[in-house]
Amino acid sequence: MPADSQKHSPPVERSPAGSRTTWLRRAGFYLLLLLSWELLARSGLWPPWLFPGPSLVVESLISMLNKGLLLKAVAVSGQRILIGYAISLMIGVPLGLAIGRVRWIHETLGSLVVGLQALPSVCWLPLAILWMGLSERAIIFVVVMGALFSITLGVESGVKNTPPLYLKAARTLGARGLALYTQVILPAALPAVLAGLKQGWAFAWRSLMAGELLFFSLSLGNLLQTGRDLNDASQVMAVMLVIILIGVSIDQMIFAPAERQVRIRWGLYTRETD
Amino acid sequence: MILVLADWLDCSAMNSTRPHSQSGITLQFRGVTKTFYDRARSVEALQPFTTDVAAGEFVCLLGPSGCGKSTLLNIVAGLELPTAGQVLAGGKPITAPGSERALLFQEAALFPWLDVQANVEFGLRQQRRSAQERADMARSLLAMVHLTGFEHSAVHQLSGGMRQRVALARALAIDPAVILMDEPFGALDAITRDRMHAELEAIWSATGKTILFVTHNVREALALGDRILTFSPRPGRVVQEVRVTLPRPRSLESHALVDMAAQILSVMRTAEANAAALPA
Numbered sequence: 001m002p003a004d005s006q007k008h009s010p011p012v013e014r015s016p017a018g019s020r021t022t023w024l025r026r027a028g029f030y031l032l033l034l035l036s037w038e039l040l041a042r043s044g045l046w047p048p049w050l051f052p053g054p055s056l057v058v059e060s061l062i063s064m065l066n067k068g069l070l071l072k073a074v075a076v077s078g079q080r081i082l083i084g085y086a087i088s089l090m091i092g093v094p095l096g097l098a099i100g101r102v103r104w105i106h107e108t109l110g111s112l113v114v115g116l117q118a119l120p121s122v123c124w125l126p127l128a129i130l131w132m133g134l135s136e137r138a139i140i141f142v143v144v145m146g147a148l149f150s151i152t153l154g155v156e157s158g159v160k161n162t163p164p165l166y167l168k169a170a171r172t173l174g175a176r177g178l179a180l181y182t183q184v185i186l187p188a189a190l191p192a193v194l195a196g197l198k199q200g201w202a203f204a205w206r207s208l209m210a211g212e213l214l215f216f217s218l219s220l221g222n223l224l225q226t227g228r229d230l231n232d233a234s235q236v237m238a239v240m241l242v243i244i245l246i247g248v249s250i251d252q253m254i255f256a257p258a259e260r261q262v263r264i265r266w267g268l269y270t271r272e273t274d
Numbered sequence: 275m276i277l278v279l280a281d282w283l284d285c286s287a288m289n290s291t292r293p294h295s296q297s298g299i300t301l302q303f304r305g306v307t308k309t310f311y312d313r314a315r316s317v318e319a320l321q322p323f324t325t326d327v328a329a330g331e332f333v334c335l336l337g338p339s340g341c342g343k344s345t346l347l348n349i350v351a352g353l354e355l356p357t358a359g360q361v362l363a364g365g366k367p368i369t370a371p372g373s374e375r376a377l378l379f380q381e382a383a384l385f386p387w388l389d390v391q392a393n394v395e396f397g398l399r400q401q402r403r404s405a406q407e408r409a410d411m412a413r414s415l416l417a418m419v420h421l422t423g424f425e426h427s428a429v430h431q432l433s434g435g436m437r438q439r440v441a442l443a444r445a446l447a448i449d450p451a452v453i454l455m456d457e458p459f460g461a462l463d464a465i466t467r468d469r470m471h472a473e474l475e476a477i478w479s480a481t482g483k484t485i486l487f488v489t490h491n492v493r494e495a496l497a498l499g500d501r502i503l504t505f506s507p508r509p510g511r512v513v514q515e516v517r518v519t520l521p522r523p524r525s526l527e528s529h530a531l532v533d534m535a536a537q538i539l540s541v542m543r544t545a546e547a548n549a550a551a552l553p554a
């Protein structure tokens with residue numbers, strides 16, 4: 001009984017004062033981490049071009065920024081992931097709906113998707129290069145292969161778990177055909193769909209970085225590779241840092257707020273606790 | 275006195291947005307039977323049920339838990355097909371849901387991704403009414419169920435009884451000829467329930483809609499129904515049919531009503547005892 005289960009909200013998670021101490025603890029932890037990293041780097045155990053401290057990494061970051069390399073690389077990679085992710089959405093959402101709602105599609109395509117999901121998307125790279133060469137299309141293909149199946153399976157599981165009561169209510173209120181999908185099935189599935197979109201994003205980002213390692217044109221992944229070619233560990237680490245930062249910010253700026261919004265709306269937790 | 279006045283105002287608000295409200299149609303039950311088949315076994319929910327419900331009649335269905343009341347409403351709503359027999363609405367066989375029949379589910383079945391007002395507007399949106407028209411109608415219906423001020427609340431912020439009232443407003447919005455209600459007021463306190471009874475009676479007498487009303491509460495059935503059909507335990511069959519001719523509005527505490535309730539209850543007890551005596 002979905003209507004009833006909404007009544008039970010989970011216990012209050014954390015008070016605002018508690019979250020302040022969380023932040024303090026976190027800041028302290030990272031400060032300590034950076035400090036020990038710097039000390040270890042300066043201990044002379046390893047040469048600085050193999051194990052640079054944070055200060056050298058920041059230096060390298062600034063120099064890449066100044067040369068305009070970094071922003072350009074971010075723009076190139078950003079464009080690739082946007083295109084790849086958009087394509088995955090356009091294919092994955094309808095595919096997930098179809099697999100979740102149509103029995104014979106579930107029995108055929110559904111099993112294929114589960115199988116393909118088990119394959120790390122970088123494994124498509126050799127094939128993509130054989131088919132399309134070291135081209136933009138090849139890398140976007142790999143990104144799509146990374147995101148598509150997570151999105152599809154997220155939509156499918158959401159759709160499968162749509163409480164039949166909502167569908168019945170909608171039908172008695174006159175909803176038919178496409179309106180049932182757009183106004184009932186998809187919104188009802190939103191929590192699971194979001195989880196799929198988020199996982200799809202993470203996989204797309206990983207596949208892109210792996211793919212770009214093999215490409216010669218400027219990009220984030222390619223900057224990693226040139227750092228290695230130049231024996232410049234501080235450049236490699238600086239780029240790694242940027243990759244982490246972008247991944248985390250997208251999560252914090254897009255997926256986390258969206259998930260919070262859904263949880264509030266669905267009554268999974270109350271406004272006071274966020 | 276103030277309460278009565280408020281009720282009158284609320285209702286007139288609704289009538290002003292609905293000058294040509296749809297009135298009731300007949301329901302003809304012709305040997306309606308329902309058996310659920312599982313892999314392993316079959317459950318006989320409803321034995322052949324035959325009756326005619328007149329246009330604008332208020333019929334209450336009474337019966338113990340599991341006797342097939344919800345199943346019967348689902349069949350009229352077009353959500354389930356009978357195993358045998360058929361139901362005619364306005365003379366036409368029911369094969370699918372239709373907007374001339376609205377079902378209020380036992381669980382309110384509101385959509386959690388929509389706020390209260392959007393829930394009420396859902397059926398109107400399917401009819402492609404303008405946003406302005408939808409909002410006006412939703413607001414006056416919400417006023418009628420005493421939920422003004424909750425238009426933009428989330429579903430989970432409402433109590434069980436409030437959800438049922440939103441569901442009532444949502445069903446009324448599509449202006450059905452038949453309203454199927456499945457224990458709609460079970461979760462309400464006595465005062466609010468009395469008020470909802472008065473509202474429902476007012477809507478019903480103003481519009482002449484046909485109402486099938488399921489309840490466990492004998493007195494509630496007597497307070498509202500023109501006719502009461504009492505079902506036996508599963509498989510459900512009608513064990514008693516009572517016409518209620520008490521003048522309206524009826525008081526739940528009136529002697530005549532309490533006496534009739536006692537008589538119906540004793541029939542229900544006998545049916546229960548007979549069912550228990552039969553081998554399962």
Ligand SMILES: Nc1ncnc2c1ncn2[C@@H]1O[C@H](COP(=O)(O)OP(=O)(O)OP(=O)(O)O)[C@@H](O)[C@H]1O
Pocket residue numbers: 310311317318319337338339340341342343344345346380508
């Ligand atoms: N989908 C189904 N599959 C199998 N059995 C079902 C199904 N739906 C209902 N039943 C059975 O049919 C019988 C009647 O169910 P129904 O929901 O109509 O009862 P009810 O009279 O509404 O009971 P209550 O007053 O508790 O709501 C029950 O015994 C139930 O177990």
Ligand SMILES: [Mg+2]
Pocket residue numbers: 343344345380456
């Ligand atoms: Mg029921």
